[in-house]
Every structure is written in structure tokens, then in C-alpha cells.
Amino acid sequence: MASPTSSQKSPLAQSLAVRLGVLATGGSFVALVLAGAVMATLQRAGAERAFDERLSVFVTQLFADYANRDVFDATAHFANPAFGLPGSGWYWVVGDPETGEPLFASASLFDPLPAPEAPPTTGDARPDGPVSRPLELSGQRLRLVDRLYEFEGEQVLVRVTAPTDGLDAEIRNFRVALALTLGAMWLALLGLAYLQVRIGLRPLQTLQSAIADVRIAKTREVSGTFPREVSPLVDELNGLLQANEAIVERARHHVGNLAHALKTPLAVILNSARGEADTATLARISSEAQAIDDRVRLYLDRAQRAATQATSGKSTSLRDVVDPLVRTMAKLNLDQGLAFDVDIAASVRVRADREDLEEMLGNLLENACRHADSTVAVAAHKTDDLHQTLTITIDDDGSGLDSKARALVLKRGKRLDEASPGSGLGLSIVKEMAELYGGTLVLDKAPIGGLRAALLLPAAAPVPPDSSR
Structure with missing residues (x-):
């Protein structure tokens, strides 16, 4: 029953x-x-x-x-x-x-x-x-x-x-x-x-508030003054948070080791395929090896992201992630002469792991730079005061996509330009990663004419001026 x-x-x-x-x-x-x-x-x-x-x-x-x-x-x-x-x-x-x-x-x-x-x-x-x-x-x-x-x-x-x-x-x-x-x-x-x-019951309300601070990445552990009957529960919660963080770190190491262990066999297969005289065999081996490589990367990324969600209390300064990515993209696209417009306050923080945020924004910026004519704009603002949702928008002034094409590119492995390199997994991975954090990825028409990629993620509380990041 x-x-x-x-x-x-x-x-x-x-x-x-x-x-x-x-x-x-x-x-x-x-x-x-x-x-x-x-x-x-x-x-x-x-x-x-x-x-x-x-x-x-x-x-x-x-x-x-x-x-x-x-x-x-x-x-x-x-x-x-x-x-x-x-x-x-x-x-x-x-x-x-x-x-x-x-x-x-x-x-x-x-x-x-x-x-x-x-x-x-x-x-x-x-x-x-x-x-x-x-x-x-x-x-x-x-x-x-x-x-x-x-x-x-x-x-x-x-x-x-x-x-x-x-x-x-x-x-x-x-x-x-x-x-x-x-x-x-x-x-x-x-x-x-x-x-x-x-x-x-006031200590329980204090405990609820302290746990909420951990959930929104305001603190890393449950802290405060509690009566003797509640203190053991607080100690157990902090112990659980520390244990989860240790599990995540071990998972990251295992994922990295697995990735390195699989790279060498895949490289051998691909090199052997390149030395094969039979064109049909070469094409078949290359196709299957590439498919294996794509799937390995996909599932390793998924395992790493799922493990990341077990860690509570992590927050990242959005500006600290966006600025280095913009500088890198500007250098990689010097021949296009792209202009980057960044409108993000220094106090804005995202309740997400820094590496995951770099991967999501890196994919979106790379896609925007590939299709932009002259301008890429990055901005962030809160759209939901109740749930503290942060919307990060990345706009380009390229040709953009119609609604049917926007729905298509979010599907796994779907690419509109088959001639360009890539697996067609970038945007779908970004969407999956955002959903793991309780957010999503939405594609729309940009105000400057091209495509807008709106990444919705949970916002974290600003760090006080005297606190370290």
C-alpha cells in the first residue's frame, strides 16, 4: 500500500x-x-x-x-x-x-x-x-x-x-x-x-535557516548556537556534508583516471585506422572509434556532473568565470574582429561548481563566436526573487535560427552544419548540466539580431566584502 x-x-x-x-x-x-x-x-x-x-x-x-x-x-x-x-x-x-x-x-x-x-x-x-x-x-x-x-x-x-x-x-x-x-x-x-x-521550536527554525544557507551556497556548513538536544543533529549534518564532499572529490579523481585510461586505446584505434589501406575499413573503424570517443566523453561528463551535485554549499563568482572566457574567445577569434559586451555585476554569484560553469559558458560563447558577425553580448540578471533564479544571456548578431531550428539543435547529436567539426553534443550537454542544477537552457531570438542562449541557474547569496571567495 x-x-x-x-x-x-x-x-x-x-x-x-x-x-x-x-x-x-x-x-x-x-x-x-x-x-x-x-x-x-x-x-x-x-x-x-x-x-x-x-x-x-x-x-x-x-x-x-x-x-x-x-x-x-x-x-x-x-x-x-x-x-x-x-x-x-x-x-x-x-x-x-x-x-x-x-x-x-x-x-x-x-x-x-x-x-x-x-x-x-x-x-x-x-x-x-x-x-x-x-x-x-x-x-x-x-x-x-x-x-x-x-x-x-x-x-x-x-x-x-x-x-x-x-x-x-x-x-x-x-x-x-x-x-x-x-x-x-x-x-x-x-x-x-x-x-x-x-x-x-525556535532552534529548529534556526537550524532550517542554517541549512537553507548551505543550500544556497551562502555557507559551507551548518553553523550557529543550538541547544544540547539539537547539537548532535547539527554535528551529523556537517559530517554528512563533509563526507559527500569527499565522495565527490574521489569521484572526480576516478573520472579523470578513467578518461586518461580510455584515451590511449582510442588513440591506438584511430591511428591504426589511418594506416589502413582499405578505404571502407578505414571509414568504418574511424566512424566507430569516433562514436566510442563521443559516448565516452558524454557519459564521463554526465557522471562527473552528477557527482558534483552531491556537494552542497558551492558557489562561484560569475564575473570571475566570464572574464577569462571572453579574453580567450577574443584571442581565438582575432581574425573576426569581434566586440564583446559584458554586463555582469561583480557581486553576482551562481550556485554551481566553477568547472561546470566554465564548461557551460565556454560552449555557449564558442557557439556565439562561431556565428556572430561582429558582436557578442553577455549579461546576467535575476528573474525570480522567490526562488533566486539567475538568467545568463549570451547574444550574437549573426543570422540566428528559426523556432524549428532552435528546437532541433538542443537535441543530442543534432547539427545544422554537418560540414563543420563537432559532435553536436555541446548545446545538449549544456542543457543537461543546467538541469542537474535545477535550471535549463532556452534559445530565442537575440535583441541584436542573432541567437540568444539564455542559461537559467540558481543564484547564490553575495559574499560579504570581508569574506574570501
């Missing part, structure tokens, strides 16, 4: 920042929800405990008054007038410990309270602690506190209820405040998580 493309992958799989953000967002949300649930439970338990303690004060007061029966007043409100308001929810009962039947009850009580649930037993005539529980009576939400007392051999159950409206409102208000507080904390944590991701 084919692996999914990057467009088919989820954002969680594509972005490390998204992964960290999702984990921070989800983790903090779950943690705050759990913390809120625990805090709400503890607050409710504390509020109910405080509420029960307030009711226990009434229970104690009731029993104290009941124990002093000479002055016990069943109609007393016990410091709370609500005990005298019918249906207020504030009820008290002094009753039977088993059934809860009232011996005395508050004036506010109309409906009987439910029987106690397993009232606590007493020992040594000491009162046990109160038993509290929620209760619903006549549509009211109440809280009931029971306490069993033993006095002078008699057991009595003292019961007090109170409506929980205030208690419920307190709990509800706390939960609203808690939710708002935790929500604000969650937003603050999201902001901190965002800063953490941005700051934590």
Missing part, C-alpha cells in the same frame, strides 16, 4: 507545533476539569458541614431547654423566628428515638418528619454526634440533623431541619466563580503553551 501524501496526512501528523499545542490544550483542559471537580466536591462538603454545625447549635439548645423541663417552652422560637412561621422549612422536633413521633414540635411544622434512619446509640449517658442528611418535605429541599440524647434514664431524639436554598445558592455561586476562574486560567495556560511552543 502506498504511503499517504503530505496533503492526505492530518495536521497533527504534519506539524510538531500542532502536536505540542494539542497536547498542551487537551492536557491542561483535563487537568483543570479534574481540579475543578475536586474543588467543587470539597467546597460542597465544607459548606454542608458548616450548615450542619449551625443546625447542631439549635439541637444542643433544644436539648438543654428540654432537660430543664421546668422552664421548657414548646412555643419558643430558639433565637430564630422562622421556627414560628408555618411551612418555613425551619422545624424542630423532640420525639421518640425509634419512630420519631414528636413529644414537642415547633409551631412551623405541619407535615410530620420521616422516621429516623438507624439513630445512633448512646453509651454511658453521653450524647452521640449528630446525624445529618438531605430531605424533601412538602416540595421543599431541607437538611435534617438528628441527635440522640440520654438523660436520667430516658432517651430522646432531637431533630432540626432548615431549608437549603441559601446553601444551594452558595454552592452554585462558588461553582460559577470556580468555572470562570479555571476558564481564565486555561486561557492563560494556552497563551503560555503557545509561547513555550514558539520558543521551544
